[in-house]
Amino acid sequence: MLLLAVKAISEANRAFLAAHEIDVVTPDTVTAEQIPEIAISYGWDNRIGEKILAQPHAKLKWIQAQSAGVDYLPLATLKARGINVTNASGLKAEPIAQTVLSYILYFARGLNVYATRQHWEPFTDQYMISELPVLVFGTGRIGQQIAAQIKGFGGTVYGVNTTGRAVPGFDAVYPIGNYQEGLAKARVVVDGLPGTSDTANFFDEYFFEQVNELFLFVNIGRGTTLDQQALLAAIDDTRVRFAALDVTTPEPLPLQHPLFERPQILLTQHTSWGEHANFGRTGGLFRLFEKNVPGFVADGQLTHNVVDLDKGY
Amino acid sequence: MLLLAVKAISEANRAFLAAHEIDVVTPDTVTAEQIPEIAISYGWDNRIGEKILAQPHAKLKWIQAQSAGVDYLPLATLKARGINVTNASGLKAEPIAQTVLSYILYFARGLNVYATRQHWEPFTDQYMISELPVLVFGTGRIGQQIAAQIKGFGGTVYGVNTTGRAVPGFDAVYPIGNYQEGLAKARVVVDGLPGTSDTANFFDEYFFEQVNELFLFVNIGRGTTLDQQALLAAIDDTRVRFAALDVTTPEPLPLQHPLFERPQILLTQHTSWGEHANFGRTGGLFRLFEKNVPGFVADGQLTHNVVDLDKGY
The missing domain is CATH 3.40.50.720 (NAD(P)-binding Rossmann-like Domain)
Incomplete structure (x- = not known):
């Protein structure tokens, strides 16, 4: 199974993915042949996202958004294509x-x-x-x-x-x-x-x-x-x-x-979200993401932070 | 059952004792007739304690010490008389x-x-x-x-x-x-x-x-x-x-x-033990004491903070 890492993934977290037989490509290294093979987008990049959705047989099934709100995603298209979205609600x-x-x-x-x-x-x-x-x-x-x-x-x-x-x-x-x-x-x-x-x-x-x-x-x-x-x-x-x-x-x-x-x-000057290891506003995203990995790999099920594509949240 | 309140007991805690049919006397109000009837000493006062132990048929069975160390108590005498001691270890x-x-x-x-x-x-x-x-x-x-x-x-x-x-x-x-x-x-x-x-x-x-x-x-x-x-x-x-x-x-x-x-x-200047309601170094003693009350009333058993009278702690 192929994952596109729009957001960076640490070595330790890559090992977790490897244990679930998930290979990782990044926006810099992904090839044209790999685009339709991507099953998971970890974070969303509009430019590559459009290329994926342009492929009629794209295998994309799961987008892990890097934000709580997901109104910037083409939700109607995603629903029609059977692509699920999880958001970053509760990240911090x-x-x-x-x-x-x-x-x-x-x-x-x-x-x-x-x-x-x-x-x-x-x-x-x-x-x-x-x-x-x-x-x-x-x-x-x-x-x-x-x-x-x-x-x-x-x-x-x-x-x-x-x-x-x-x-x-x-x-x-x-x-x-x-x-x-x-x-x-x-x-x-x-x-x-x-x-x-x-x-x-x-x-x-x-x-x-x-x-x-x-x-x-x-x-x-x-x-x-x-x-x-x-x-x-x-x-x-x-x-x-x-x-x-x-x-x-x-x-x-x-x-x-x-x-x-x-x-x-x-x-405290808007810093209550701070962590040492997971630096930055989307640090810790993998912690939310990984909860869904075993279920998704087993049978395509997502159970945490799933967005209702009709409601948009 | 009669309790001698060497340490002060609040109204709320007196209600708890009343519910267990325990009457309270204090060192100021206790009468000579009540001395041998005291079953529980909540805290220890040497002067009254000696008067109690001088009574051959004193009903005293439980001393709740106000301190973690109890080396100031007549431990050998207490053991011979079948009087148990609980200490204040963990109070703060x-x-x-x-x-x-x-x-x-x-x-x-x-x-x-x-x-x-x-x-x-x-x-x-x-x-x-x-x-x-x-x-x-x-x-x-x-x-x-x-x-x-x-x-x-x-x-x-x-x-x-x-x-x-x-x-x-x-x-x-x-x-x-x-x-x-x-x-x-x-x-x-x-x-x-x-x-x-x-x-x-x-x-x-x-x-x-x-x-x-x-x-x-x-x-x-x-x-x-x-x-x-x-x-x-x-x-x-x-x-x-x-x-x-x-x-x-x-x-x-x-x-x-x-x-x-x-x-x-x-x-923090030796104040880490502070609480608002249970002010003072022995504040909160009742919180430890009350854990033993139901068992003691039921069948004389003490299970929390019981002192080994041979070891002294």
Whole structure:
């Protein structure tokens, strides 16, 4: 079976493919004879993709997209040709969830005090994760990964999604129209909302007026979902004790922006997706891809991250 | 059944005891008639303890000590009288393990960079927990709790103990005479050794000479187990990239001590045991105690943290 590696594949991962009798060609080395033989496209390159689809008997059956959204693919053509697509949804869920846990533990265990303290003055009002119930707005891959990590520490985690449908791993899920029920129980709020017209400035003055003693507000969703002035006001009158923001408006923030100047606010500058080995925004793609390899090789089945070609996601 | 609350018991915990038909008296309110009726001493008070043991028909059957070591108790007498002792070993294992995870995530997710950065300059060389195998010296309650948390993040964790006997939750355990096998695989070392004559300055110049690219050295054991000059030398020539120390020699550290002056070193000033609700060094004792209550009430059995009265621990 032949695979076109549009995205680079490491030696170790090539060994995994070889063990499944999958040969690898790259856009630089692929020959005209090999084009119709390609069964898997790992990543998508429009130029070579068109050449493949121009072959009436092309063996292509699986495209692993390098992105969560796949609207740039010729979905109708792919459906007509019986070619399946898997996307990269959740690619960075694990590192982002680890960053969220790092935020919570940073403030909960008092590291914010000790990071800069250069004299001996113990601070002992730490919290356990179990003492800080978390409410996550957004119950997709990232939200679920956060929930799993919180539960691993014996904590409590609530979710908010559109309809309030239950999602495994959350102690309870509330519909976005009634998030207040979850908010009343939470000491940590995680904004993991996608950036749509519905979510613009969702966390605004009205939201923060409902908050009394929030320990920590986290934004790992989109900068546009948060009214930063409203957050600053809530920080300044102590309704919110701490904030950790991975995303902001604008990016980069200018020097002397008020978000830089509050010691209660930690800014990680849109790097929560970072990993050492899987460097870059699509690093770790193989980790998602490989889950489907055994099933695909055995009988052509794909079970993880499969795109509905009619819906486009 | 009567319980003497030498250590304070909260309203919620008193309700738990009431549900098991256990009445509570305190050293201030206990009457001479009640002394021989006391079946459980929650904590130990020498003065009242002597009065109880002076009664030939005292019903005392269980002492919950407020400490890990119990050498201050009259162990031979207790054994002769059929009185069992449970200790407080592992009392702070959960908060200490959470602090250890906070250290690892702090450096792994780049928070050490962002804690003080007041301009926009993304740092993206983060690590996942799975990229930083951990070697824990000490496989008791605290070590096991650390191991469980590391595994919860999909990480790898090795242990070191006296004999190399396997301990659940560790991927492998090495004897202290051959810790090098574990060290070769580790990027994080956690010093959780007790303070004995054998462990004094265990982590010395010789130890750090064997280290090449250690990501993080953690001490949550005893300050005396670490030669701090040897650690500073290893930090300064980059064999060790970061260190997080909860315990030091001396405590408190004087102003301008070199440990305060290295930005690569985080000092949490012997506070890793902190919790918000269970404030103080014996806070959380009831959490250990309550595990034994149902069994004791049912048939006098104690199964958690039971002291061997011959060995004394």
